[in-house]
Amino acid sequence: MSRGLGAVLTLLGIAAAACPAARADAVDNAFVTAVKNKGIQFASPQAAIVAGHEVCDELDLGKQKSDVANEVMTNSNLDGYRAGYFIGASVAAYCPRHRAS
Numbered sequence: 001m002s003r004g005l006g007a008v009l010t011l012l013g014i015a016a017a018a019c020p021a022a023r024a025d026a027v028d029n030a031f032v033t034a035v036k037n038k039g040i041q042f043a044s045p046q047a048a049i050v051a052g053h054e055v056c057d058e059l060d061l062g063k064q065k066s067d068v069a070n071e072v073m074t075n076s077n078l079d080g081y082r083a084g085y086f087i088g089a090s091v092a093a094y095c096p097r098h099r100a101s
Contacts, residue, residue, distance in 0.1 A: 031093040038085050040078065055087055056095035065091070065101065 031052055032045045042048040058068045065087050072083040091098045 027093050031089055034089045034093075035086060038082060038089075040082050040086060051086075052090035052094050055090035056098065059091070059095060059098045059101065065098070 028045070028049050032048055035042070035048055035052075040048075042051070055068055055072075058071070059065065069080070069083045069087050072078055072086055073080060076083070078086060
């Protein structure tokens with residue numbers, strides 16, 4: 001797993017102190033809302049967005065979705081269902097080219 005994905009996923013379960021608001025577009029807003037609605041907590045909306053892009057980076061390197069989901073579970077407090085949902089939401093929002101893979 002890339003070091004970045006592990007570090008970002010570690011942030012998913014950590015409450016943020018004060019974090020500056022990031023400017024988000026409609027895709028980012030939809031992604032953050034979808035993830036939150038599944039009970040996936042993260043340090044900040046920006047941390048979730050960065051983690052979503054890291055998922056796509058891993059897939060771009062040729063990793064299988066199941067392998068990335070296992071990495072998510074290993075490096076976060078997410079169960080298999082939520083890790084899979086996070087992967088799917090990331091793909092839908094940021095790298096739809098990986099939908100069929």
